[in-house]
Amino acid sequence: DAKTTQPPSMDCAEGRAANLPCNHSTISGNEYVYWYRQIHSQGPQYIIHGLKNNETNEMASLIITEDRKSSTLILPHATLRDTAVYYCIAVTTDSWGKFQFGAGTQVVVTP
């Protein structure tokens, strides 16, 4: 699975949009981009995933560049409860669920 690179930390003001970048320049055509987050001392929580098209759900939006070498997770209106470590993972269906987690981005939402 392709390696992903994320900034180590990011601050965001409550109520503002949080844009979390992820670089996956070696991603292959059959690898999906998944985003999970981990609130302190809990198991990771699924946020969103995509292959080529942009995706949106009740939690977030995922923007994938046309060349698929990078993506951005958008939390439209950050709340204090969004403070967590956010992980971007590239994975194929062959290794479904077998995630190689990187360091992720520590997002701190401040009042």
Add this chain to the structure above:
Amino acid sequence: GAVVSQHPSRVICKSGTSVKIECRSLDFQATTMFWYRQFPKQSLMLMATSNEGSKATYEQGVEKDKFLINHASLTLSTLTVTSAHPEDSSFYICSAVDTEAFFGQGTRLTVV
């Protein structure tokens, strides 16, 4: 959504004893589950793939005789840390795959 439950959420054990951690998929069947370990201020590290009805597949560097995995049913995988030592103290997390990969809430193991 699908739920994966781990038990216990916290455990303290004495050095040299064994500890069993259970991972259950509550509303779906999972032929494959995964076990991760997370040390403080670090990311999750995949330990092994648990396959229902067959032997687990361990990642490089993970001792299969120390971390025993049993996946006897489609809804239950167990991880037993044998002869635990303080360096085994960690946060252990399981996941099970349905339409997506769902994670348990984790088990905090402290070996004293």
